[in-house]
Amino acid sequence: MALIMQNIDIRENGIAHLDNINLTFRRGGLYTILGRTLAGKTTLLRTIAGLQQPQKGTLTLHDSDFLQLPVWKRRVAMVYQQFINYPHLSVLANVAFPLRRAGVPRAGAHQRAREVLGKVGLADFEKRRPAALSGGQQQRVALARALVKRAEILLLDEPLVNLDYKLREQLREEFQNIFEGQDDAIVVYTTTEPAEAIQLGHEMIIMDEGAVIQQGEPLAVFNAPATIRCAEIINDPPMNIFYGAIENGDIQLQGGIRLKVPAHMAHLPHGPYHFGLRAADLRLGRMIGSQVELSEISGSQTILHLRGDIGAFILYEDGVYQHAIGDTVQIDLNSDRIYSFSVDGDLIAGPAAAEAYRR
Amino acid sequence: MKSTYLLLKYLAILLWSSFVALPFLWALTTSFKTANGVTGGATYLPWLQYEPSLEGWKVLVRTGGQGIDIVAPYISSVVVTLSASLISLMLGTLAAYGLSRFTFRLGFLKNSDITFFFISQRIMPPIVLAIPFFLMLQFFGLLDTIAGLILVYVALLLPIATWVMVDFFNNVPREVDEMAMIDGCNPIGAFVRVVLPNSLPGIAVGGLFCIIFGWNDFFFAFTLTFTKTQLLPVAVVALNSSVTPWWSLSASALVSVAPLVIIAFIVERFLSSGNMAGAIR
Amino acid sequence: MLKFKYKHFFLLPGLIVLVAIIIFPLLFTIRVSFSSWDVVKPGLDWLGGKNYGRLFVDMRFWEALTRLSMMAVGSVLIQYVLGFGLALLVWRDVILKRFVRVLYLVPMMTTPVIMSVIWRTILHESLGPANDIVQLFGFEPLTWLSTGGMAMVSVITVEVWQWTPFMFLLLLAGLLSLPNEPYMAAAIDGAGPFRTFFSVTFPLMAPISIGAILIRLIEASKLMETVYVLTSGGPGTATETSSYYIYIRGLRDYQIGYAASLSLTYLVIMIISLTIIAKVLTYKFARG
Numbered sequence: 011m012a013l014i015m016q017n018i019d020i021r022e023n024g025i026a027h028l029d030n031i032n033l034t035f036r037r038g039g040l041y042t043i044l045g046r047t048l049a050g051k052t053t054l055l056r057t058i059a060g061l062q063q064p065q066k067g068t069l070t071l072h073d074s075d076f077l078q079l080p081v082w083k084r085r086v087a088m089v090y091q092q093f094i095n096y097p098h099l100s101v102l103a104n105v106a107f108p109l110r111r112a113g114v115p116r117a118g119a120h121q122r123a124r125e126v127l128g129k130v131g132l133a134d135f136e137k138r139r140p141a142a143l144s145g146g147q148q149q150r151v152a153l154a155r156a157l158v159k160r161a162e163i164l165l166l167d168e169p170l171v172n173l174d175y176k177l178r179e180q181l182r183e184e185f186q187n188i189f190e191g192q193d194d195a196i197v198v199y200t201t202t203e204p205a206e207a208i209q210l211g212h213e214m215i216i217m218d219e220g221a222v223i224q225q226g227e228p229l230a231v232f233n234a235p236a237t238i239r240c241a242e243i244i245n246d247p248p249m250n251i252f253y254g255a256i257e258n259g260d261i262q263l264q265g266g267i268r269l270k271v272p273a274h275m276a277h278l279p280h281g282p283y284h285f286g287l288r289a290a291d292l293r294l295g296r297m298i299g300s301q302v303e304l305s306e307i308s309g310s311q312t313i314l315h316l317r318g319d320i321g322a323f324i325l326y327e328d329g330v331y332q333h334a335i336g337d338t339v340q341i342d343l344n345s346d347r348i349y350s351f352s353v354d355g356d357l358i359a360g361p362a363a364a365e366a367y368r369r
Numbered sequence: 370m371k372s373t374y375l376l377l378k379y380l381a382i383l384l385w386s387s388f389v390a391l392p393f394l395w396a397l398t399t400s401f402k403t404a405n406g407v408t409g410g411a412t413y414l415p416w417l418q419y420e421p422s423l424e425g426w427k428v429l430v431r432t433g434g435q436g437i438d439i440v441a442p443y444i445s446s447v448v449v450t451l452s453a454s455l456i457s458l459m460l461g462t463l464a465a466y467g468l469s470r471f472t473f474r475l476g477f478l479k480n481s482d483i484t485f486f487f488i489s490q491r492i493m494p495p496i497v498l499a500i501p502f503f504l505m506l507q508f509f510g511l512l513d514t515i516a517g518l519i520l521v522y523v524a525l526l527l528p529i530a531t532w533v534m535v536d537f538f539n540n541v542p543r544e545v546d547e548m549a550m551i552d553g554c555n556p557i558g559a560f561v562r563v564v565l566p567n568s569l570p571g572i573a574v575g576g577l578f579c580i581i582f583g584w585n586d587f588f589f590a591f592t593l594t595f596t597k598t599q600l601l602p603v604a605v606v607a608l609n610s611s612v613t614p615w616w617s618l619s620a621s622a623l624v625s626v627a628p629l630v631i632i633a634f635i636v637e638r639f640l641s642s643g644n645m646a647g648a649i650r
Numbered sequence: 651m652l653k654f655k656y657k658h659f660f661l662l663p664g665l666i667v668l669v670a671i672i673i674f675p676l677l678f679t680i681r682v683s684f685s686s687w688d689v690v691k692p693g694l695d696w697l698g699g700k701n702y703g704r705l706f707v708d709m710r711f712w713e714a715l716t717r718l719s720m721m722a723v724g725s726v727l728i729q730y731v732l733g734f735g736l737a738l739l740v741w742r743d744v745i746l747k748r749f750v751r752v753l754y755l756v757p758m759m760t761t762p763v764i765m766s767v768i769w770r771t772i773l774h775e776s777l778g779p780a781n782d783i784v785q786l787f788g789f790e791p792l793t794w795l796s797t798g799g800m801a802m803v804s805v806i807t808v809e810v811w812q813w814t815p816f817m818f819l820l821l822l823a824g825l826l827s828l829p830n831e832p833y834m835a836a837a838i839d840g841a842g843p844f845r846t847f848f849s850v851t852f853p854l855m856a857p858i859s860i861g862a863i864l865i866r867l868i869e870a871s872k873l874m875e876t877v878y879v880l881t882s883g884g885p886g887t888a889t890e891t892s893s894y895y896i897y898i899r900g901l902r903d904y905q906i907g908y909a910a911s912l913s914l915t916y917l918v919i920m921i922i923s924l925t926i927i928a929k930v931l932t933y934k935f936a937r938g
Binding site: 378381382385386388389390391392394396399408411414460461463464466467468470471473483486487490491492493494495496497498499500501502503504505509518521523524527528532555556557560570581584585587588592601602605606608615618619622625626629630632633634636637 | 656657658659660661663664665667668671672674675676679680682703732735736739740743746750751752753754756757758759760761762763764765767768769770771772777778781782804811815868869871872874875878879892893896897900901906909910913914916917920921924
Binding site: 059084088090092096097108111120155 | 547
């Protein structure tokens with residue numbers, strides 16, 4: 011009972027929108043697709059919905075050819091990132107629309123629509139037009155309409171990206187509750203935010219430049235990113251990467267900085283490596299000098315963009331601090347949290363303990 | 370300095386407004402004149418310079434050889450204009466939606482070429498088409514008939530309707546169409562249930578343009594009709610070449626342009642209430 | 651495969667109607683232009699290129715073309731200048747805008763032929779108000795419709811009356827959609843009104859100006875109805891345009907074959923000239 015994509019390819023002018031995608035989506039699964047903009051997430055969803063045809067590959071649902079079905083026969087539900095509702099219909103008529111199209115009589119359709127509207131918290135809004143609602147409310151109408159269909163496949167394409175920060179957090183929690191109840195459906199949710207992907211999904215898929223570069227259980231992927239690119243995408247701010255080597259029993263970084271080799275990397279042979287360290291694993295301290303290039307304050311945290319002999323990197327710390335551009339800052343590295351990647355970018359060793367995502 | 374500029378500005382506007390109003394005012398005044406008001410030279414003010422009379426207007430409703438039958442051409446114009454506009458709008462809206470949403474390929478021609486083909490029909494000088502239309506209608510026995518005129522007018526108005534609607538549809542996000550299809554509508558269903566109800570401003574503009582161009586055509590009505598069917602512009606111009614006195618001529622002219630002038634006022638009302646602001650660009 | 655069916659449903663009805671009603675007549679005209687169809691000998695024979703040879707030396711045709719070009723270009727330019735001027739005057743003035751918009755919409759909506767009928771009475775040299783107004787300003791009465799040069803002026807006047815509002819509305823819409831920033835920058839740089847106009851307004855309005863001029867040129871090149879009512883091509887042939895001459899040959903003299911060749915040549919010349927004008931204008935004024 012699965013939706014299976016095999017060798018799906020979509021290319022245009024030499025750019026791969028989808029690059030040899032092979033994915034299996036099982037019933038009852040909640041899949042999040044994480045990737046930067048233009049990674050191919052939207053194209054993937056649109057291919058499943060039938061709005062785009064792949065040039066190569068097969069797509070089957072329960073072993074029958076899905077590609078042959080036109081959009082309107084595919085029994086998919088989709089929520090767009092732009093709040094899409096039917097402007098000329100009331101909220102209730104909006105949500106009842108797919109049911110009416112499927113032949114459900116008016117009374118029954120309206121009743122079911124009301125139930126779902128209640129679930130998304132819009133019970134009092136049924137007579138209004140979408141244009142008279144706020145962004146968050148409009149998106150809830152779109153969600154209600156997607157849910158009322160009880161479709162086998164529920165697709166959400168960055169549904170929260172156009173909402174403000176607070177609303178996003180609130181709706182994210184509501185989503186979790188709503189999705190818990192969708193045992194029969196395949197839910198695919200795309201996002202550019204690692205936090206969202208990790209929080210919401212049972213299985214996470216990382217896409218980059220049209221291809222799937224890693225998939226698995228969210229925390230597992232987070233703790234063991236397969237390549238440097240995965241590590242960059244799944245961390246916000248992106249993981250810092252330093253070029254260096256293991257020599258004479260020490261980690262050697264650029265600029266002559268030496269660190270003791272931590273326990274989880276003790277077995278590694280000498281040679282060149284890339285070393286990765288999350289922004290949150292750097293602290294203000296005494297070890298290494300660097301210059302402030304940029305200082306951002308986000309919420310109640312400070313993000314410092316620094317440059318030193320070891321390279322350019324980002325530091326992330328709790329609290330609000332003032333740093334002027336050009337200031338010299340000393341930082342500490344927590345070597346217990348260093349990742350090592352091969353010169354080609356593949357993961358070799360990561361920190362042992364699967365620490366919970368901090369934030 | 371500032372006030373001289375303002376003075377000049379309002380003067381210029383006044384001059385232009387007078388120029389615009391001139392033919393209407395003149396026709397209005399003249400329609401109430403009799404021979405005395407005309408033969409001695411131009412007169413302007415009723416009662417002061419000439420004796421006003423309703424003769425010019427009465428003649429319009431008098432029928433049977435005595436008067437000018439303006440009613441029959443009026444009806445013909447209404448029937449032909451509305452029918453042709455309706456048909457052109459329907460065909461044009463469909464074609465425009467197709468051109469906006471789907472990709473077509475006829476040989477090496479693509480969507481923009483096909484759209485250009487539709488729109489470029491307006492470049493065609495009427496005279497180029499008048500001759501073959503004449504022969505064609507003659508062949509089918511449709512010369513001098515309402516049906517023949519409607520056929521020809523559809524050919525003329527279809528490009529206009531298509532041009533307006535293609536532009537309009539291109540500015541309507543296609544995500545709503547897609548959503549309708551995801552919700553179970555085939556493309557025709559999506560068009561009828563979701564796109565059309567939201568296209569009323571565009572259709573209104575398209576319809577308006579069709580009506581204006583249809584009502585105001587002279588050339589095709591002139592070359593393709595003779596006695597049985599007469600459209601308004603032809604009727605009025607026919608009066609021009611005979612010995613019709615100026616007062617009935619002016620009255621007929623005013624009565625013929627009145628409908629569209631009224632529509633102009635209605636449109637302006639609509640424009641300033643911002644309703645059609647998005648559709649007219 | 652299903653998509654195949656649906657998209658055709660939308661486009662084909664309109665396309666077929668258009669092709670049937672316009673392309674076939676056009677093809678037919680091409681065929682007729684190679685025949686000698688006229689009132690004496692109706693029917694399609696084959697004349698080869700004789701009609702085209704005849705029109706090549708038909709001075710009346712070429713003079714008509716020249717006259718048309720002069721009148722069309724002249725009247726469109728005047729419409730453009732007046733329309734732009736009016737739009738500039740009204741642009742920033744909120745009260746005026748509402749008042750004039752109605753007034754200026756109306757001429758465009760009237761039937762051109764019928765207004766020409768009224769104009770004919772206005773321009774009547776002894777009985778019409780035109781000469782009264784002229785004499786009010788201290789000039790001698792003009793021979794509006796009885797001399798060649800003035801007749802052209804009369805035709806242009808009527809066209810200007812009818813279509814300047816079109817330019818006005820289009821250019822006003824364009825002005826209203828201009829961004830504010832360049833004007834703020836110009837003000838900071840201390841530019842006066844003339845300088846601002848030539849360096850900021852005019853260049854920014856280039857695309858719209860070109861579009862408006864082209865649209866009006868296309869319509870003006872068909873000039874016939876006004877001439878028919880106002881002057882009947884006269885006096886003599888002083889205001890005879892291409893369309894009018896072809897009308898005479900084709901539907902009055904009933905020399906259908908010859909008229910067909912005339913109209914096709916006219917069409918081709920129009921298409922070529924308009925394309926050249928469009929390219930030149932775009933190249934010169936709308937670069938970058």
